[in-house]
Amino acid sequence: MSPMREGSLWWGGSSFVELLRHVRMSSGEPGILSGMGGGNSPVPSGGNSLEGIPVWHGTTVLALRTASGVIMAADRQASEGYQVADRAIHKIFPVDRGSAVAIAGAAGPAIEMARLFRVEIEHYEKLEGVSLSLLGKSNKLGQMVREHLPLAMQGLVVVPLYAGFDDRSGEGRIFKYDAVGGRYEEEEYHANGSGGLFARNVLKMSYRPGLAEEEGVQIALRALYEAADEDLGTGGPDFVRGIYPTVYSLTRSGVEGIPTDRVSRILREISDSLRRREKT
Amino acid sequence: MTMPFYVSPEQFLQDKAEYAKKGISRGRSIAVLEVVEGILLVADNPSHALHKISEIYDRVAFAGVGKYSEFENLRKSGIRYADLKGFLYSREDVTGRSLANAYSELLGNSFSQEMKPMEVEIILADLGSGERSNEIYRISFDGSIFDESLVSVVGGRSEQLKAFLRERVRPGVTMSEGLGLVRAGFLAQNENGHSVENMEAALLERAGNGRCFRRLSSAEIAGFLSEGEGGGLAHGTSDLRS
Numbered sequence: 001m002s003p004m005r006e007g008s009l010w011w012g013g014s015s016f017v018e019l020l021r022h023v024r025m026s027s028g029e030p031g032i033l034s035g036m037g038g039g040n041s042p043v044p045s046g047g048n049s050l051e052g053i054p055v056w057h058g059t060t061v062l063a064l065r066t067a068s069g070v071i072m073a074a075d076r077q078a079s080e081g082y083q084v085a086d087r088a089i090h091k092i093f094p095v096d097r098g099s100a101v102a103i104a105g106a107a108g109p110a111i112e113m114a115r116l117f118r119v120e121i122e123h124y125e126k127l128e129g130v131s132l133s134l135l136g137k138s139n140k141l142g143q144m145v146r147e148h149l150p151l152a153m154q155g156l157v158v159v160p161l162y163a164g165f166d167d168r169s170g171e172g173r174i175f176k177y178d179a180v181g182g183r184y185e186e187e188e189y190h191a192n193g194s195g196g197l198f199a200r201n202v203l204k205m206s207y208r209p210g211l212a213e214e215e216g217v218q219i220a221l222r223a224l225y226e227a228a229d230e231d232l233g234t235g236g237p238d239f240v241r242g243i244y245p246t247v248y249s250l251t252r253s254g255v256e257g258i259p260t261d262r263v264s265r266i267l268r269e270i271s272d273s274l275r276r277r278e279k280t
Numbered sequence: 281m282t283m284p285f286y287v288s289p290e291q292f293l294q295d296k297a298e299y300a301k302k303g304i305s306r307g308r309s310i311a312v313l314e315v316v317e318g319i320l321l322v323a324d325n326p327s328h329a330l331h332k333i334s335e336i337y338d339r340v341a342f343a344g345v346g347k348y349s350e351f352e353n354l355r356k357s358g359i360r361y362a363d364l365k366g367f368l369y370s371r372e373d374v375t376g377r378s379l380a381n382a383y384s385e386l387l388g389n390s391f392s393q394e395m396k397p398m399e400v401e402i403i404l405a406d407l408g409s410g411e412r413s414n415e416i417y418r419i420s421f422d423g424s425i426f427d428e429s430l431v432s433v434v435g436g437r438s439e440q441l442k443a444f445l446r447e448r449v450r451p452g453v454t455m456s457e458g459l460g461l462v463r464a465g466f467l468a469q470n471e472n473g474h475s476v477e478n479m480e481a482a483l484l485e486r487a488g489n490g491r492c493f494r495r496l497s498s499a500e501i502a503g504f505l506s507e508g509e510g511g512g513l514a515h516g517t518s519d520l521r522s
Contacts (some may be wrong), residue, residue: 016363023364119367122491126335126359 015143016275017116055156057087058110059233060195061092061102061175062223063163063190064203066216069251070163070172072100073220075195076243077235077241078107087235090241096121099137099164104193105179106156109148113158117141134166137153138175138183146181161192165250172250193228195234202226217247217258221266237267247264282497287308300421303399307345309436309469312403313458314414314429315447318486319405320455322462324469325480326438330497331391333482337362337374339407341484345435346400346421354402376406380417380425388423397421401434407484407492441465455483456508463505476502 013019033240044256059076068198074091091104093114101117103110120140125131132140141162148158162175174186189207202223211219224245228236236243244267246262283508308324310332315364323332332351333343336358344351347501361382366374375382383402398421406415418426418434426432431449433442448457464472464496488494496504 018365019364020367116367119363123359123363126363127356129331129334207305 014021014118014127015126019123020116051231054080056080057233058089058091058104058107058193059231060191060193060199060224061104061161061163062196062199062203063102063186063189063209064207064216064220065174065209066211068172068213069165069249070174070222071162071213071216071247071249072102072161073217073245073247074236075224075245076104076238077233078217079194079233082232084113084235087238087241090140090177091248092246093118093250094248095137095162095164096125096131097254098167098250099134099162100250100255101141102161102163102192103158104161104196104279105158106151106233107158109151110158110160113144113160114147117144120144125223133170134173136166137164138185140161140171141175142183144181145177145179145221149180152179153228159192163191163250166250166251170252178182191223191227193234194218195224195231198230199227213249215252217249217262218248218266218270222270223264225267225270237264237271238263239268239271284464293392296391297422300391300397300399304346304401304421305433305437307435309438309441309466310345310403310434310440311445311462311465312343312416312432313406313445313462314431314451315453315455315458316418317433317455318488318492319407319414319416319484319485320458320462321403321405321482321484322459324474325468326478331480333480333495335367335482335491336379336404338371338490339409339484339492340374340376341407341482341493342402342403343405343434344400344402347398350398351400351402353381354386354398357386358383358404366452376404376415376417379406380404380415380419383417383419384423384425386423386482387391387419387421391422403432403434405484407486412501429436439455441469444468454508456504459501459504459509478506 058078059075063070063072072092076088078086078089094100095118098267101114103114107235121132121137141160145158145160152158158181159179160177164173166173174190176184176190187259189203191203203219208221225236228234244260244263247263249256249258310323313320319335321341322345330348332345333341333412334355340362342355342358344354347379358379363378387398400421402419403489404417404419408414416428416432418428418432429441430451431445433445445461448461452498463479477498479501481501483492483494483496485492
């Protein structure tokens with residue numbers, strides 16, 4: 001951490017990632033941005049050097065477009081191999097007033113990336129006096145995923161899902177990524193992570209354009225429910241401990257978490273409807 | 281052979297200080313007030329694009345007068361300092377005090393080491409939370425730092441405006457009352473009148489969560505001003521005209 005006078009803070013750009021790189025390089029600290037970017041990775045390169053090192057993985061996250069914006073949802077489990085590492089982690093991070101990022105993959109670097117991304121966006125907004133466009137933010141995230149590539153090649157893959165309300169076009173937009181930083185805009189819905197395939201199947205069956213928010217939340221929770229049913233890594237609703245998936249609604253008025261009682265009520269309805277079906 | 285002129289360090293510093301003061305007094309004023317809703321920052325600023333007041337961090341705001349390029353640089357390095365600290369440690373660890381110290385150090389070094397001192401004066405406002413009270417720091421061109429409360433004023437004929445506000449601002453003043461008082465102060469400062477359009481204002485909002493800085497638009501300012509006039513403010517403005 002350099003104090004102001006060391007000159008690094010007079011550096012002229014508006015990017016926090018670049019600033020952090022600059023400061024760390026000038027202080028001779030090895031490893032940039034938790035290993036992102038170039039040869040200074042803290043993990044020795046070459047070979048599968050992470051073999052045997054336990055890594056936590058976040059699992060299923062999803063987003064779908066509704067009439068008023070986007071619904072984002074994620075389960076709460078982190079897995080370490082076949083074991084539960086954490087039952088109640090959060091995988092969706094509000095980035096600014098109108099957007100949020102959901103992250104699947106190696107939990108440590110993923111959460112770090114989300115944190116860095118948030119500061120990056122805020123930093124730009126404060127320095128420039130205007131916020132980046134939604135497309136600009138999504139490209140920035142793509143670059144961060146690409147810079148993470150050296151670690152991804154050693155198994156620490158991070159795959160974000162980014163969504164927000166675009167003030168300029170007046171609608172919700174979803175961006176999905178691959179592990180090498182490719183950014184693809186999604187028109188309807190997407191789900192990531194180990195349970196992503198199962199969630200996508202549910203979304204595919206139930207999704208239609210112009211969904212109301214309420215319906216969107218129901219479909220998102222049903223998709224997570226089914227993903228947890230099929231996938232070992234995805235956590236289902238935990239009625240005993242009271243742990244339920246996180247759901248966010250992204251609209252013109254901002255990023256808003258759906259209250260737990262509403263989520264739990266919908267999940268109870270889903271499980272009740274399934275129970276009745278089994279009886280008949 | 282020519283000998284370099286000898287200038288005593290005392291004289292040298294005095295000249296520099298005078299130079300800086302002259303530059304600062306040419307600018308227009310900024311007033312920072314503690315109000316019920318949080319901390320109110322108001323600047324006399326004819327430009328809508330170039331701001332004098334801005335957000336540094338969640339609960340910290342910056343106001344600068346003097347040379348635009350210089351206080352703009354200070355503002356940016358403050359944001360960099362705060363964001364770095366908040367990222368490397370935690371968001372709670374970014375405090376107004378450490379920022380004020382860093383600014384003081386930067387300005388102090390610049391004053392004693394550079395040929396040309398910086399022609400700026402800044403205010404750093406840190407909104408308190410829970411038990412912690414508000415902190416307002418005024419930092420001068422030579423790095424001297426003043427811990428102020430209730431009212432802080434920089435730039436232009438700041439003494440006059442400060443005296444005007446000190447007389448009228450009481451603890452428990454609301455934001456719209458505060459806006460009205462500062463506007464009355466600006467009117468008293470300018471013989472040619474003062475337009476509401478030339479007011480730049482922002483609030484560090486106590487009710488806010490996370491990022492508390494809120495910039496007020498011209499329309500909002502006008503709205504709050506008319507709201508304030510309905511209350512006990514009429515007294516203040518009539519005082520002024522007499």
